[in-house]
């Protein structure tokens with residue numbers, strides 16, 4: 001998907017995103033951040049922070065930077081920061097495929113529902129690995145294509161529609177992990193029948 005098209009799609013979502021997606025996405029986000037067990041003073045990068053539905057789940061004792069390319073989505077995130085007095089959190093406009101932070105700037109990187117959205121997930125992951133310190137943690141919440149052949153076929157058929165809606169559903173988890181060069185510590189779904197994986201990995205550089 002082209003970046004300009006993605007920006008347009010998410011600009012259009014910004015006013016209704018929380019109403020449509022928060023109920024669906026937040027339980028996994030909350031769970032993943034709780035499992036991260038973030039320590040005091042740690043620096044966290046939230047890539048593709050969107051409207052900031054994750055922000056309230058981070059402990060107050062860490063420093064969080066959320067980045068996103070959509071001005072409209074970021075405005076919603078900024079409102080949450082101000083309204084909830086999240087003084088430890090900043091949200092800034094930035095391309096996840098060209099991150100403007102120095103190498104090793106973060107202890108952990110959190111990516112929820114963004115891997116299937118960016119035009120080049122591997123370019124993004126190379127940036128994630130660069131800005132995350134060696135031995136730091138990379139946590140991904142995302143949909144990957146099903147290993148059930150019937151479901152996979154349906155996903156393939158509806159993929160062009162999903163792309164129009166702002167995401168792809170044809171990424172293979174094992175391929176993604178191999179190409180990203182992450183050392184995965186654990187990966188699972190929150191429910192037996194679920195569409196989203198939660199992946200905890202170590203950044204090996």
Ligand SMILES: C[S@@+](CC[C@H](N)C(=O)[O-])C[C@H]1O[C@@H](n2cnc3c(N)ncnc32)[C@H](O)[C@@H]1O
Nearest residue numbers: 010048049050068069070073095096112113118
């Ligand atoms: C499905 S939303 C996920 C938002 C949030 N992480 C969540 O779980 O609710 C995907 C987000 O990725 C952002 N995005 C897409 N391409 C991006 C890029 N190249 N750099 C940064 N953010 C990007 C979109 O603007 C959108 O806010």
